[in-house]
Amino acid sequence: xxxxxxxxxxxxxxxxxxxxxxxxxxxxxxxxxxxxxxxxxxxxxxxxxxxxxxxxxxxxxxxxxxxxxxxxxxxxxxxxxxxxxxxxxxxxxxxxxxxxxxxxxxxxxxxxxxxxxxxxxxxxxxxxxxxxxxxxxxxxxxxxxxxxxxxxxxxxxxxxxxxxxxxxxxxxxxxxxxxxxxxxxxxxxxxxxxxxxxxxxxxxxxxxxxxxxxxxxxxxxxxxxxxxxxxxxxxxxxxxxxxxxxxxxxxxxxxxxxxxxxxxxxxxxxxxxxxxxxxxxxxxxxxxxxxxxxxxxxxxxxxxxxxxxxxxxxxxxxxxxxxxxxxxxxxxxxxxxxxxxxxxxxxxxxxxx
Amino acid sequence: xxxxxxxxxxxxxxxxxxxxxxxxxxxxxxxxxxxxxxxxxxxxxxxxxxxxxxxxxxxxxxxxxxxxxxxxxxxxxxxxxxxxxxxxxxxxxxxxxxxxxxxxxxxxxxxxxxxxxxxxxxxxxxxxxxxxxxxxxxxxxxxxxxxxxxxxxxxxxxxxxxxxxxxxxxxxxxxxxxxxxxxxxxxxxxxxxxxxxxxxxxxxxxxxxxxxxxxxxxxxxxxxxxxxxxxxxxxxxxxxxxxxxxxxxxxxxxxxxxxxxxxxxxxxxxxxxxxxxxxxxxxxxxxxxxxxxxxxxxxxxxxxxxxxxxxxxxxxxxxxxxxxxxxxxxxxxxxxxxxxxxxxxxxxxxxxx
Numbered sequence: 192x193x194x195x196x197x198x199x200x201x202x203x204x205x206x207x208x209x210x211x212x213x214x215x216x217x218x219x220x221x222x223x224x225x226x227x228x229x230x231x232x233x234x235x236x237x238x239x240x241x242x243x244x245x246x247x248x249x250x251x252x253x254x255x256x257x258x259x260x261x262x263x264x265x266x267x268x269x270x271x272x273x274x275x276x277x278x279x280x281x282x283x284x285x286x287x288x289x290x291x292x293x294x295x296x297x298x299x300x301x302x303x304x305x306x307x308x309x310x311x312x313x314x315x316x317x318x319x320x321x322x323x324x325x326x327x328x329x330x331x332x333x334x335x336x337x338x339x340x341x342x343x344x345x346x347x348x349x350x351x352x353x354x355x356x357x358x359x360x361x362x363x364x365x366x367x368x369x370x371x372x373x374x375x376x377x378x379x380x381x382x383x384x385x386x387x388x389x390x391x392x393x394x395x396x397x398x399x400x401x402x403x404x405x406x407x408x409x410x411x412x413x414x415x416x417x418x419x420x421x422x423x424x425x426x427x428x429x430x431x432x433x434x435x436x437x438x439x440x441x442x443x444x445x446x447x448x449x450x451x452x453x454x455x456x457x458x459x460x461x462x463x464x465x466x467x468x469x470x471x472x473x474x475x476x477x478x479x480x481x482x483x484x485x486x487x488x489x490x491x492x493x494x495x496x497x498x499x500x501x502x503x504x505x506x507x508x509x510x511x512x513x514x515x516x517x518x519x520x521x522x523x524x525x526x527x528x529x530x531x532x533x534x535x536x537x538x539x540x541x542x543x544x
Numbered sequence: 545x546x547x548x549x550x551x552x553x554x555x556x557x558x559x560x561x562x563x564x565x566x567x568x569x570x571x572x573x574x575x576x577x578x579x580x581x582x583x584x585x586x587x588x589x590x591x592x593x594x595x596x597x598x599x600x601x602x603x604x605x606x607x608x609x610x611x612x613x614x615x616x617x618x619x620x621x622x623x624x625x626x627x628x629x630x631x632x633x634x635x636x637x638x639x640x641x642x643x644x645x646x647x648x649x650x651x652x653x654x655x656x657x658x659x660x661x662x663x664x665x666x667x668x669x670x671x672x673x674x675x676x677x678x679x680x681x682x683x684x685x686x687x688x689x690x691x692x693x694x695x696x697x698x699x700x701x702x703x704x705x706x707x708x709x710x711x712x713x714x715x716x717x718x719x720x721x722x723x724x725x726x727x728x729x730x731x732x733x734x735x736x737x738x739x740x741x742x743x744x745x746x747x748x749x750x751x752x753x754x755x756x757x758x759x760x761x762x763x764x765x766x767x768x769x770x771x772x773x774x775x776x777x778x779x780x781x782x783x784x785x786x787x788x789x790x791x792x793x794x795x796x797x798x799x800x801x802x803x804x805x806x807x808x809x810x811x812x813x814x815x816x817x818x819x820x821x822x823x824x825x826x827x828x829x830x831x832x833x834x835x836x837x838x839x840x841x842x843x844x845x846x847x848x849x850x851x852x853x854x855x856x857x858x859x860x861x862x863x864x865x866x867x868x869x870x871x872x873x874x875x876x877x878x879x880x881x882x883x884x885x886x887x888x889x890x891x892x893x894x895x896x897x
């Protein structure tokens with residue numbers, strides 16, 4: 192009996208369930224896999240034996256329409272020798288798991304890397320295959336990441352609509368829109384696509400560029416004096432010249448040691464109000480940018496699904512690693528790279544962007 | 545020469561430009577109106593002679609797709625004897641305006657009422673017709689208001705998607721979603737439509753119900769202990785037993801004397817964190833709920849357009865007043881009521897809702 196388990200991990204996207212659907216589609220085609228289990232609440236489902244069996248015949252296409260991580264997700268940090276690993280190995284054996292799929296971002300690929308290492312070290316007949324997802328687009332070795340295009344759809348469309356709204360008033364204000372993106376500005380910078388229609392932000396601030404308060408105030412004043420209103424797009428995190436996060440007086444650490452950030456947009460509004468006395472408004476795209484499946488990118492759904500399909504194909508060839516997307520001669524290729532090349536790494540935006 | 549002027553007023557909606565389109569469509573059909581002017585930035589366009597001529601032939605159907613107030617809006621309070629009135633009357637004469645259309649909410653109908661009164665008192669051959677709009681649905685004498693249904697579309701759809709997102713994690717948090725609605729809870733309460741799909745809020749707080757802090761904390765604790773996470777929907781304003789706004793330390797008054805509110809959602813999150821030590825998240829639907837035209841309700845666009853069309857028809861019969869929508873025997877009727885019955889009044893939600 193050769194079985195498989197599929198795990199959702201990290202923050203949800205609008206299309207992570209489409210990757211799940213891809214895995215299911217290929218599982219339903221392949222005679223080599225007898226049973227496919229979905230782990231409830233990420234890796235903890237495999238630790239605590241909370242596994243849902245997926246039907247070999249049922250139509251799961253509705254998954255492509257659902258946001259969130261339908262199986263449930265988790266943020267749990269594993270080490271090679273932890274107690275959780277032993278529990279996982281018990282269940283891998285108990286359920287005859289020969290193929291393990293983990294769908295997540297760079298932290299989740301760390302989990303995949305550790306599991307893969309343990310399987311090899313202990314001669315366990317199971318391959319781990321990672322399936323990338325993140326709205327942040329910050330994964331290495333892939334030309335882009337499923338989840339990103341749908342978030343960009345939401346951001347660009349919403350900024351264009353907000354532009355129409357804020358232009359309704361003559362005596363304008365400074366509107367500061369905050370996007371996700373803790374370490375990278377891909378999402379925030381994508382707002383500039385709206386400028387092709389003259390409906391985008393006047394100023395963009397990303398974590399890759401050191402934030403200079405004096406320069407910021409000068410920039411805002413300059414645009415306001417020219418146009419009467421300013422539209423700013425900012426990433427949820429900004430850094431000073433020493434690389435420290437700014438505007439986060441009130442943060443905690445999550446289980447991966449990442450700082451939980453305060454509201455950069457609100458802090459910048461206060462700054463503008465104090466220094467320039469302009470009227471301000473703070474808009475946060477918050478959860479909507481990663482869950483607005485009503486405006487998902489259709490190609491993004493397709494790419495996510497194909498990552499899932501290809502993960503199963505690689506696994507059946509007993510190949511482990513992470514499925515990434517490469518664009519070569521205008522064609523999309525799904526390649527497998529080592530976990531080490533993706534795990535815990537952050538792909539920053541190049542300066543020329 | 546018989547000409548007309550059309551004015552957009554107050555906060556924009558996703559469909560106010562559809563009412564403008566309705567006015568244009570009927571103007572293009574009617575031989576009695578020679579020229580139609582759009583006032584730039586609300587009533588101030590008529591005061592300062594900033595008028596845009598609308599073509600008798602051109603296709604303006606793209607207006608039904610654009611959010612914001614395309615001509616520009618304003619919040620200016622008129623009195624019968626103010627200097628602005630005299631400037632308006634000069635331009636009414638100069639441009640041979642016989643029909644004045646003002647598209648707005650209860651404050652804007654106050655402007656329409658005053659203009660209509662002045663026209664009658666001074667024997668000026670001009671009728672004023674109001675065209676209702678507001679996402680708040682708080683206007684008297686109408687069964688509902690164009691703009692509301694599209695905002696509801698955004699709110700309900702987004703809450704359902706957020707529900708999927710927050711259910712991704714086992715160790716949940718208290719998510720507080722803030723909708724617009726300063727005096728009435730129509731928008732906030734509409735979120736309960738999502739409960740038909742089991743994806744709506746667990747708790748709803750509206751301005752019509754006195755906010756009781758102790759009861760609030762008890763309610764949140766009860767749901768959290770049962771479900772592990774809580775989804776709350778709250779209006780941007782709440783009141784204590786004396787009718788005073790709460791959670792607004794930092795407000796100003798706008799030109800109509802309305803308080804500019806602070807962030808209720810953020811204040812409630814702090815309250816939950818202090819009293820119950822639960823993890824919280826604050827989501828504000830902000831401008832998106834009134835400008836997300838990509839998810840506008842198609843019927844709402846139609847109703848808005850028909851309000852514009854009917855306004856022109858009434859005006860040509862020399863009838864002044866406000867065009868409202870009545871539902872009789874499952875049919876929609878567009879009626880004219882006196883400005884006094886709509887201006888400055890707020891239709892609160894009945895208790896039984």
